[in-house]
Amino acid sequence: MNKLDTSLIKRIFTASTFNKGEAYHKSGRVHGLQLNSAKNIWRATVSGSKLYTVQIELNGYDIDDDCNCPAHYSYGECKHVCATLLAIADEQNVATSSKKSGTKNARYRRAEELIDYFGESNNRSELNAEDEVLFESRISIEGTYVS
Numbered sequence: 001m002n003k004l005d006t007s008l009i010k011r012i013f014t015a016s017t018f019n020k021g022e023a024y025h026k027s028g029r030v031h032g033l034q035l036n037s038a039k040n041i042w043r044a045t046v047s048g049s050k051l052y053t054v055q056i057e058l059n060g061y062d063i064d065d066d067c068n069c070p071a072h073y074s075y076g077e078c079k080h081v082c083a084t085l086l087a088i089a090d091e092q093n094v095a096t097s098s099k100k101s102g103t104k105n106a107r108y109r110r111a112e113e114l115i116d117y118f119g120e121s122n123n124r125s126e127l128n129a130e131d132e133v134l135f136e137s138r139i140s141i142e143g144t145y146v147s
């Protein structure tokens with residue numbers, strides 16, 4: 001699982017870094033959050049006193065983060081990484097709640113069940129639209145064989 005939540009993020013950082021990071025996230029300073037799903041690497045730009053580039057690789061609970069600010073260089077942690085992790089957690093929650101909205105057709109839900117089933121090594125929340133389409137078309141091909 002690569003699912004983040006606030007309490008997990010809170011444990012990673014010192015209280016002052018977490019509080020600043022949370023304030024950054026809430027005031028919308030995290031921009032252009034993007035996931036490279038092949039590499040499981042998130043990237044974002046965080047606007048502080050300057051623009052900083054944050055890169056975070058999620059490997060289960062192993063979080064490999066990088067930021068080009070002086071604090072990260074000196075202390076190995078910074079509010080920009082914290083703010084970005086919080087933004088990722090939000091993004092993952094949005095993905096989860098839209099899944100539960102029930103507006104999708106039956107075949108789509110079937111695809112999601114399959115993804116759930118195989119989900120341990122291939123976290124569903126990181127699948128992009130293309131992956132989902134792939135799953136769908138594979139299922140319809142199998143359906144053709146059966147009928």
Ligand SMILES: [Zn+2]
Pocket residue numbers: 052067068069070071072077078079080081
């Ligand atoms: Zn930083």
